[in-house]
Amino acid sequence: MSCEFESLEKSLESHLPEAELAEVKRILFGKETVKLDLPAFALEAASERDFELKAFKFDASQEQLRPPRRTRVGLVQHKIVLPTDAPVLDQINAIHSRVGEIVEVAAMCGVNIICFQETWTMPFAFCTREKEPWTEFAESAEEGNTTRFCQELAKKYNMVIISPILEREELHGKLWNAAVVISNSGNVLGKSRKNHIPRVGDFNESTYYMEGDTGHTVFQTQFGRIAVNICYGRHHPLNWFMFSMNGAEIIFNPSATVGGLSEPMWSIEARNAAIANHCFTCAINRVGTETFKNEFTSGDGRKAHHEFGHFYGSSYVAAPDGSRTPGLSRTRDGLLVVEMDLNLNRQVSDKWSFKMTGRYAEYAEKLTKAVGQDFKPKIIKE
Amino acid sequence: MSCEFESLEKSLESHLPEAELAEVKRILFGKETVKLDLPAFALEAASERDFELKAFKFDASQEQLRPPRRTRVGLVQHKIVLPTDAPVLDQINAIHSRVGEIVEVAAMCGVNIICFQETWTMPFAFCTREKEPWTEFAESAEEGNTTRFCQELAKKYNMVIISPILEREELHGKLWNAAVVISNSGNVLGKSRKNHIPRVGDFNESTYYMEGDTGHTVFQTQFGRIAVNICYGRHHPLNWFMFSMNGAEIIFNPSATVGGLSEPMWSIEARNAAIANHCFTCAINRVGTETFKNEFTSGDGRKAHHEFGHFYGSSYVAAPDGSRTPGLSRTRDGLLVVEMDLNLNRQVSDKWSFKMTGRYAEYAEKLTKAVGQDFKPKIIKE
Numbered sequence: 001m002s003c004e005f006e007s008l009e010k011s012l013e014s015h016l017p018e019a020e021l022a023e024v025k026r027i028l029f030g031k032e033t034v035k036l037d038l039p040a041f042a043l044e045a046a047s048e049r050d051f052e053l054k055a056f057k058f059d060a061s062q063e064q065l066r067p068p069r070r071t072r073v074g075l076v077q078h079k080i081v082l083p084t085d086a087p088v089l090d091q092i093n094a095i096h097s098r099v100g101e102i103v104e105v106a107a108m109c110g111v112n113i114i115c116f117q118e119t120w121t122m123p124f125a126f127c128t129r130e131k132e133p134w135t136e137f138a139e140s141a142e143e144g145n146t147t148r149f150c151q152e153l154a155k156k157y158n159m160v161i162i163s164p165i166l167e168r169e170e171l172h173g174k175l176w177n178a179a180v181v182i183s184n185s186g187n188v189l190g191k192s193r194k195n196h197i198p199r200v201g202d203f204n205e206s207t208y209y210m211e212g213d214t215g216h217t218v219f220q221t222q223f224g225r226i227a228v229n230i231c232y233g234r235h236h237p238l239n240w241f242m243f244s245m246n247g248a249e250i251i252f253n254p255s256a257t258v259g260g261l262s263e264p265m266w267s268i269e270a271r272n273a274a275i276a277n278h279c280f281t282c283a284i285n286r287v288g289t290e291t292f293k294n295e296f297t298s299g300d301g302r303k304a305h306h307e308f309g310h311f312y313g314s315s316y317v318a319a320p321d322g323s324r325t326p327g328l329s330r331t332r333d334g335l336l337v338v339e340m341d342l343n344l345n346r347q348v349s350d351k352w353s354f355k356m357t358g359r360y361a362e363y364a365e366k367l368t369k370a371v372g373q374d375f376k377p378k379i380i381k382e
Numbered sequence: 383m384s385c386e387f388e389s390l391e392k393s394l395e396s397h398l399p400e401a402e403l404a405e406v407k408r409i410l411f412g413k414e415t416v417k418l419d420l421p422a423f424a425l426e427a428a429s430e431r432d433f434e435l436k437a438f439k440f441d442a443s444q445e446q447l448r449p450p451r452r453t454r455v456g457l458v459q460h461k462i463v464l465p466t467d468a469p470v471l472d473q474i475n476a477i478h479s480r481v482g483e484i485v486e487v488a489a490m491c492g493v494n495i496i497c498f499q500e501t502w503t504m505p506f507a508f509c510t511r512e513k514e515p516w517t518e519f520a521e522s523a524e525e526g527n528t529t530r531f532c533q534e535l536a537k538k539y540n541m542v543i544i545s546p547i548l549e550r551e552e553l554h555g556k557l558w559n560a561a562v563v564i565s566n567s568g569n570v571l572g573k574s575r576k577n578h579i580p581r582v583g584d585f586n587e588s589t590y591y592m593e594g595d596t597g598h599t600v601f602q603t604q605f606g607r608i609a610v611n612i613c614y615g616r617h618h619p620l621n622w623f624m625f626s627m628n629g630a631e632i633i634f635n636p637s638a639t640v641g642g643l644s645e646p647m648w649s650i651e652a653r654n655a656a657i658a659n660h661c662f663t664c665a666i667n668r669v670g671t672e673t674f675k676n677e678f679t680s681g682d683g684r685k686a687h688h689e690f691g692h693f694y695g696s697s698y699v700a701a702p703d704g705s706r707t708p709g710l711s712r713t714r715d716g717l718l719v720v721e722m723d724l725n726l727n728r729q730v731s732d733k734w735s736f737k738m739t740g741r742y743a744e745y746a747e748k749l750t751k752a753v754g755q756d757f758k759p760k761i762i763k764e
Contacts, residue, residue, distance in 0.1 A: 005405040012406070015397045023387040024394070028410070030646030183764050190762045196739050211741065216748070220763040235736055237619035237658050238745045245752045246759040264412030264704040265657050272654035275647050276619050322646040354617055357578050359593065361753040363620045366598070367746040370627045377628040380572045381602040382565050 004259075004310055009326040030323030033058060036339055042108035049101050051078070052334035055109065056317070056325045058280075060341035069342040071223040073250065073280075074111035075315045076102050076120075078333045079288035084123045088136045092121050096149050102335050107157035109337045112184070112223040115162035115252040117286040118231050119177065121146050122166060124256040124286065127202035127308045128296050135208070138168035141180045141191045155186035160221045162228055164254040166209075167191070175209040179228040179254060181219045189219050194230035195239050201261045202298050202308055203232070216242040224249045224342050231255040234269045234283070237276065244277035249342050252282045258309035259330075266314060267327075274318035278349040280340050287313035287333060320348040386641075386692055391708040412705030415440060418721055424490035431483050433460070434716035437491060438699070438707045440662075442723035451724040453605040455632065455662075456493035457697045458484050458502075460715040461670030466505045470518045474503050478531050484717050489539035491719045494566070494605040497544035497634040499668040500613050501559065503528050504548060506638040506668065509584035509690045510678050517590070520550035523562045523573045537568035542603045544610055546636040548591075549573070557591040561610040561636060563601045571601050576612035577621050583643045584680050584690055585614070598624040606631045606724050613637040616651045616665070619658065626659035631724050634664045640691035641712075648696060649709075656700035660731040662722050669695035669715060702730040 005011070016024055025032060036055035046053035060068065081094035099116060106114050118124075122137035139146050150161045160183060167178040177194035193212025197205050216239075218227045227248035233239040234253045243251050253270050257263075270283035288311055295304035314327035317338040328334035349355060369375055387393075398406060407414060418437035428435035442450065463476035481498060488496050500506075504519040521528050532543045542565060549560035559576035575594025579587050598621075600609045609630035615621045616635045625633050635652050639645075652665035670693055677686035696709040699720040710716035731737060751757055 005402070005409075008406055008409050011398065011402045012394075015399065015402070016393065017397065020387070020393045020397070024390055027387075027390050027645055027649070185764060187764060189764060196741065199735050199739065200733055211739075215760060218759065218761045220761050225761065232739070235658060235734070236740055237623065237654070238740065238742075238749075241619065242745065242748055242752070245749075247761055262704070263409055267409070268650055268654050268657065268704070272619070272650050275650065276617060322644070322650070351582055352617070353581050357581065357593075357614070358618055358620065359578065360620070360749065363624065364746070364749040364753050366624055367620075367627075367742065367749060370624070371743040371746050377600065378597060379600045379602050379607065379629055382567060382569060382571060 004331045006331055007314070007327060007329050029326070031321060033323060033325045036337065038109050038337065042105050045105045045108065046335065049105070050333070051102060052329050052332045053105065053337070054326065054328060054334070055337035057339035058319045058323070058341065058344060060344035060347055063343060066343055069224070070339055071113065071342060072109070072111045072337060072339045073282055073317065074106040074109070074114035075282050075284045075317065075328070075336040076114065076116050077284055077287045077313045077315045077328055078102065078117065080123045080290055084125065084290060085293045088133050092137065092146070095121050096146070100153065102333070103153050103157065103159070106335055106337065107159065111159060111337055113160040113162070113221065113226060113250070115254055115282060115284055116164060117284050118164045118254040118256045119166050120164055123290045124308060124311070125292065126205045126208055128292050128294060129204050129207055130294065135175060138166040138175050140170065141165070141167045141178055142188055147180050147182065147188060150180070150182050151186045151188070154182045154184055158184045160184050160223060160226070162252055162254070164228070164230060167193070176212060177205065177209050177230060178212070179230060181226070181228065184222060189221070190217060192217055192228040192230070194233060196233045196236050198232040216246045218243065218246040218248045227251045229253050231257065234273070237273065240273035240277055244279055248279055249345055250280045250282065253284065255283065255285045256311060257285055259312045260309050263312055271318040271324055274320050275322050276354060278320045278345050278352070278354060280320065280345070281318045283318070284315045285313055286311040287329070287331065320345050386713045388713055389709060389711050411708070413703060415705060415707045418719065420491050420719065424487050427487045427490065428717065431487070432715070433484060434711050434714045435487065435719070436708065436710060436716070437719035439721035440701045440705070440723065440726060442726035442729055445725060448725055451606070452721055453495065453724060454491070454493045454719060454721045455664055455699065456488040456491070456496035457664050457666045457699065457710070457718040458496060458498050459666055459669045459695045459697045459710055460484065460499065460502070462505050462672055466507065466672060467675045470515050474519065474528070477503050478528070482535065484715070485535050485539065485541070488717055488719065489541065493541060493719055495542040495544070495603065495608060495632070497636055497664060497666055498546060499666050500546045500636040500638045501548050502546055505672045506690060506693070507674065508587045508590055510674050510676060511586050511589055512676065517557060520548040520557050522552065523547070523549045523560055524570055529562050529564070529570060532562070532564050533568045533570070536564045536566055540566045542566050542605060542608070544608070544634055544636070546610070546612060549575070558594065559587065559591055559612060560594070561612060563608070563610065566604060571603070572599060574599055574610040574612070576615060578615045578618050580614040598628045600625065600628040600630045609633045611635050613639065616655070619655065622655035622659055626661055630661055631727055632662045632664065634666070636666045638668045638693060641694045642691050645694055653700040653706055656702050657704050658736060660702045660727050660734070660736060662702065662727070663700045665700070666697045667695055668693040669711070669713065702727050
């Protein structure tokens with residue numbers, strides 16, 4: 001939508017004098033992330049294919065006993081391609097094709113691990129509360145067409161692919177919101193199901209699927225230990241924390257969220273998680289406005305309507321030292337390429353020591369008590 | 383220091399065109415906080431006394447069955463008054479006098495609960511690692527001069543006072559970093575000791591006192607249920623969380639932190655805590671540069687020096703809906719007055735439902751396992 005504000009960073013850069021801009025950016029974003037040079041043919045391809053391509057890197061200090069552990073991640077945000085009333089398979093195939101051409105550019109940029117947005121093969125149709133045709137977008141995590149499509153890409157480009165889909169577990173008659181993790185060998189490493197399901201705004205996902213049962217699995221890949229915290233799970237600090245306790249070095253947060261609801265929280269939560277857990281976090285949001293054939297209401301007194309609202313993109317990466325990259329556009333398809341030296345995690349941990357000063361054993365006891373039926377809050381009255 | 387950048391908000395307001403400013407502020411700060419009108423004599427007094435006075439309010443929706451529960455909090459940030467080598471008692475008295483005149487203005491503004499910065503009666507001298515004379519600033523939480531001073535103010539102005547001091551527990555030969563909570567009746571309600579002690583930068587506090595033993599006490603006052611999470615505790619999401627589990631509606635975070643270390647994290651952590659826990663948080667930082675007679679080193683290769691660095695002020699209040707007030711200045715003494723309708727907490731909780739979607743019982747189990755000696759992280763390899 002042309003009426004949507006394109007990006008916070010662009011606005012600041014257009015209007016602030018240079019010296020102030022540097023100070024504003026330091027306060028807002030931390031140590032400036034260095035721009036990463038990309039091959040000209042990659043930039044050209046992105047331009048031809050009409051998507052934004054930005055690239056940054058986070059360096060770490062040189063150590064004496066460990067070589068750098070540099071890895072490149074790619075974050076993809078995209079609009080749906082066909083109208084939401086096009087045939088299901090056409091919609092899926094059109095998105096496969098669009099994302100396929102973005103992944104090809106990611107490969108030109110040397111990306112090692114790429115992550116797509118939440119339920120990337122479909123419109124975020126849960127606002128409608130209609131089961132048909134939306135549940136037809138659900139696929140097997142292990143054997144679905146989308147997984148096969150990603151396996152081909154993974155092998156072709158030697159890339160780990162995180163593919164968040166609507167999962168159908170045929171055997172048990174269940175639907176899940178899940179991310180399939182595909183190794184650069186092409187094998188399915190496993191999956192991570194969405195741990196926390198929203199009951200807010202038009203996010204009527206709780207009428208489609210339940211809270212995930214895969215816990216806080218971490219995947220050891222050739223390029224680092226990764227985990228996937230899907231969408232609404234970013235509001236829950238304990239969720240990020242348990243991924244970290246299981247050893248995650250990079251936590252991806254594929255999301256779908258709209259401007260009216262969550263935008264002021266967007267830049268806070270994944271970044272807080274990177275700081276609190278001494279790891280990298282990658283926040284990915286879909287982009288654009290999706291229109292549905294049948295009108296629906298939003299439980300807020302408004303008249304029935306056909307649009308969910310504007311998915312504001314703004315995908316970004318946050319580092320353990322409190323810094324972050326600029327965000328992708330609020331309005332355009334985009335690929336954010338970020339090189340990170342994973343050694344930074346331990347360096348920041350050695351400096352700030354949250355894991356050692358965290359008193360976790362005491363919190364385990366306190367939390368166990370607090371969830372008991374007979375818990376009495378510790379409140380002092382005069 | 384005149385060379386210090388005064389404030390992020392001022393810079394944005396000076397340079398951005400109006401329409402863009404509104405959008406930038408919405409994305410950065412959430413729903414715009416309304417300015418609160420203050421009596422002219424309060425504004426004049428603040429001006430005469432040379433400190434910044436800002437006031438905002440957070441409204442909540444009108445409910446049918448509950449009246450609004452409006453309370454006004456005051457956040458005080460101030461420089462030390464005398465040089466750090468002046469006699470101890472002179473230094474304390476000068477700060478009492480300075481803060482006393484700020485509290486008087488807070489009373490003119492109708493403040494109900496006021497909170498001072500961490501160890502507000504002294505320079506933040508822990509960078510020196512000298513025990514003398516700094517431990518002489520320590521006082522009894524229940525019977526010290528500073529507590530008596532605050533009790534007088536509390537009675538006089540019908541104000542709850544949170545007074546973070548260096549506490550001496552004479553009987554057990556211990557020092558603590560603690561906040562004394564004084565009821566508007568003048569009685570000491572209790573105290574909250576700092577739960578997490580830093581080992582970072584020049585924050586050599588771990589050589590002066592240990593981790594607090596008062597847990598996550600919440601104080602029921604006439605103006606709301608409050609808790610105090612001192613300084614470095616803001617980096618620990620579990621710390622905020624347990625205060626919330628004990629019923630805190632407003633969590634104060636009196637701090638002392640410098641620009642080179644933590645500034646990009648400052649706007650993230652307390653705000654994330656307000657969002658994640660459906661409560662208000664009040665982040666207070668001291669301001670100015672403190673110089674010490676004897677030089678000290680910082681463990682970072684720099685030459686021995688006399689200054690800790692610039693405490694950047696920037697105190698602010700964050701609301702459960704993701705919005706926040708602008709910050710106080712980075713360079714001046716200041717009083718931030720914020721009126722909040724505490725009904726907003728439950729309204730946001732009913733909307734976003736983090737407490738219900740949080741799966742806390744499962745996290746209690748997971749965390750208990752994770753802190754065990756035999757914990758095996760859940761890592762999947764190919």
